[in-house]
Amino acid sequence: MRTLISTAFISLDGVMEAPGGEPGYRNSGWTFKEVEFLLEAFDIKGREQEESTAMLMGRASYEAFSPVWPDMEEFAHYKTLPKYVVSTTLTDDRLVSNWGETTILRDLDEVAALKETEGGPIIVHGSADLNHGLADAGLIDRYHLLAFPLLLGAGKRLFPATDKDTQKLKLVEHAAYANGLQLNVLDVVR
Secondary structure: OOOEEEEEEEEOOOEOOOOOOOOOOOOOOHHHHOOOOOHHHHHHHHHHHHHOOEEEEEHHHHHHHOOOHHHOHHHHHHHHOOEEEEOOOOOHHHOOOOOOOEEEEOOHHHHHHHHOOOOOOEEEEOOHHHHHHHHHOOOOOEEEEEEEOOOOOOOOEOOOOOOOOOOOEEEEEEEEOOOOOEEEEEEEOO
């Protein structure tokens, strides 16, 4: 079974929305304008590219990333990976042609089937709504969280607000950086 890894920049209050400057949000760009940049704090991002063998994202994240990431040198490896977009509305004619193989999955059952295939880790970037569904369905195996020392209040959160049984996580790697960022790599305990 393949490992499904959710990776996110989050505020201490769990907000993941608009970290890179996406327009239309009050605190947009909080990863760059609010905290001093330290290269070593982002080491996990390079490791994710090296270790992942596929990308999974929701429609909104695909539509945000696909016009930009294919031409970004720092995301060159992702161009070579198969990409999977979970959407009930996206059509093949809306897929970009310069970002490699992309497959549309229509529901979480298809994600579960993808996890059963041969291959290495599948990485999920962004995709708040998809993360909620994946977590509720028990499909996420690991979290890579880079927590910023900020409280943003409003915004989409990484974790669903579903009333459910306690889900235990096991801390397998952590680091704290001089700029206040904290890395937490957590396995979902089954």
